[in-house]
Amino acid sequence: MARLALVFFAAAFAARADWQAGAVAVSITPTEPIWLAGYASRTKPHEVVRQNIYAKALALRDTSSGATAVVITLDLVSIRRAQAEPIAAEIQKRHGIPRDRILFNASHTHSAPILGDAGSYLYHFGDQPEKYLAPIARYGEFARARILEAVDQSVKRLEPVTLSFGQSLAGFAVNRRRVTNRNWPGPVDHDVPVLAVRNAAGAVRAILFGYACHNTVMGDETVHGDYAGYAQAALEQRHPSAVALFVQGAGADQNPLPRRKVEHLERYGATLADAVDEVLAAKPRAVPGPLKTAIEFPVLNFQPPPTRAQLEKQTASTNESERRHAQRLLATLAKEGKIAGTVLYPVQAWNFGAFRLLALAGELVADYSVRFKNTYGHDALWVAGYSNDVFGYIPSLRVLREGGYEGGGAYQLFSGFPGPLAADVEDRIVSAVNRVMEKVK
Ligand SMILES: [Zn+2]
Structure with a gap:
């Protein structure tokens, strides 16, 4: 009887497997010395490649509707709207994928080149800025072409798959605001959400996984994906048929601590890969679909300049x-x-049926993740930050009032924006999130 039940379960599971997927990794490792993004303290371009960095694409086709969606993950500090939107338009032209079904996420590794605007670094470039700006311009063109190539290939490789979702935990992210302010609360989001993609033969073809923590283990002039790069490499080594794609969460106020040693890179990479493997080894929670998607670009206000x-x-x-x-x-x-005095703020939601992926722009603090999981459920909500436009810190009202670097100080030091965001920031984001979540219900 038990065996019969299992057969029926397997048949039902297969019948629900209404997906196709294709995943690909394309190197975006720089081929000439270039200034790395993320730290204002650097004084020279990169010297060594410690690890290749990648643009990765996961194409997902929901076969009941025929609609394709694509997740693009980048081992980069950021992608700005000025780069992402023309790429999205080109993807729509080539593959007919609408904007709400295209999701960009930057891992925020601080050991990768500047993409696009070099405004915050210009003062380092002295009286020969062209010497440093020319490689950055060339890299922008190179990265754009490579991202499009990754998407093209992922669509070409679409094959029948089943999707499953689960979550684990990893503990190395530390609320970094407490390092200097012990009396401040220290919210963290230690969840490790995992979307596993398996083909008809049961081979793992793609692993989309997340964590909420700055990729700032190292601070030297070497190129690598930081702990997320090491986690992706470890997973691809353990699962040679799979592409592992990292999605940065609400990690704006989180650092991997302690840090600054190569052994920390390896250790946190392995810790995160182990957490992902726990999910892969557990009984899969099927993802039936269909995939419903929505995106909005509401306005955020800055305080008067x-x-x-x-x-x-x-x-x-x-x-x-x-x-x-x-x-x-x-x-x-x-x-x-x-x-x-304003900036557009992309807010995107994908409802997979078994769980919802909420992708928010900017450097999102953990308060947002906690708040949205409290509203929409900790078991079935994946909160990504650093998506579609990474232009600066997104404090909660609490963090804004506390002040400090993530509260608004960073805008006054390292940006072209006038200063801190206005006090309605959290309300505006919550309203937009509620609207997109309603649309994908
Ligand atoms: Zn940051």
Whole structure:
């Protein structure tokens, strides 16, 4: 009887396997010395490649509707809207995939090249900026072509698959705001969500997994994917038929601690890969689909910008970064007559049936993950940050009020934005999330 039940279960499971998928990894390792993104303290381009970095694409076709979606993961600090939207338009042209079914996520590894705008690093480039800007421009073209190639190949490789979802935990992310402020609360999101893709023969073909923590183990001039790169490499070594794709979560206020040693890279990479393997070894929770998707681009407001007089005064600051921020805003004022006080904020939701993936832009703090999991369920919600546009920190109202680097300080030091986000930031994001979640219900 038990055996009969198992046969029926397997038949039902196979009947629900209404998916096709294709996954591919394409190297985006730089081929010439180039400035790496993420740390303001670097003083020279990269010297050594410790590990190849990748653009990866996972194409998913829901065979009941015939609609294709694609997740693009990048071993990069960021991708801005200015790069992502033209790529999305080209994907739509080539494959007919609409914008709401295209998801970009940057791992935020601080050991990969600057992609696009080099504005925050310009002051390092001295009186020969072209020497450093030319490789960055070439890299932008190269990365764009490679990302499109990854998507093309992933669509070409579509094959019948089953999807399953599960979650594990890993504990090396530390709320970094508590390092200097022991009296501040320290929310973390230690969940390790995993979407496993298996073909008809049962071979694992793709592993999409997430974690919420800065990829800042190392701070030298070497190229690699940081702990996420090591986790992806470990998983691909353990599962040679699979492409492993990392999705950064709400890790804006999280650091891997302790850090700065190669052994930490290896250890956290292995820890995360072990957590993913726990899910792969467990009884799979089937993902029946169909996939429902939605994206919105609501507006976020910044606090009113400083006046010209305030900026002129700030150019005499003893803090070099404050001085440069004032100079940058004054240059914008001179060129454009005003400083932009808003930014568009991509909010995307994918409902897979068994779980929902919420992909939010910017450097998202853990409060958002905790809040949305409390609302939509810890078992069946995957919260990604660093998606579709990574332009700066996204504090919760609590973090905004506490202040500090993630609260708004980073905008005043290393950005072209006027200063901290306005106090309605959390309300605006929550409203947009509720709307997209309603659309994919
Ligand atoms: Zn960051």
